[in-house]
Amino acid sequence: MFGTAYAADPKGEAGGHHGPFYHEPEFWVAIAFVIFVVLMVWKARKAFTDPLDQRAAAIRKQIDDAETLRREAQAMLADYQKRQSEAYKEAEGIIAQAKAEAERMKVKAQAELETAIKLRERQALDRIAHVEAQAAADVRNAAVDAAISATHQLLKERLAAGQGAELVDQAIAELPKRLH
Secondary structure, eight states, X not given: OOGXXXXXXXXXXXXXOOSOXXXXXXXXXXXXXXXXXXXXXXXXXXXXXXXXXXXXXXXXXXXXXXXXXHHHHHHHHHHHHHHXXXXXHHHXXXXXXXXXXXXXXXXXXXXXXXXXXXXXXXXXXXXXXXXXXXXXXHHHHHHHHHHHHHHHHHHHHHHHTTOHHXXXXXXXXXHHHHHO
């Protein structure tokens, strides 16, 4: 069967090919090698692909975990920003309330100050009026004292001259007029 491959060529050439290619042993060795390689690859494929599949699954899991962590981080960031916004609003409210309270206290303090000033002014005016009244009373008393003293002196001088009886009679006559 394979022995005829080396037979003489009908054209007379030596070492040429003598038949179809599938009669050549190299062809069958190549086919056997290819089948062997295909079988080996087919059998060994799992040994090569399983670690790669496991590695791909681990990477996919890490990506999924990272995506979950990213979503959680975004949710936490949004929550933090919301809390921060609420805190700013609350702080602004507190500041506005404090300003309003300070303004109210300022107005109240001004009103109390004005009331105290008016009270002190009234007290000062009362004191001035009292001092003026006291001064007027003192002047009146001094005038009365001076008048009494002058009258006393005058009476002494006139009574000494003998007019005492005449003054007593005159005072008795004016008494009914002064009582009515």
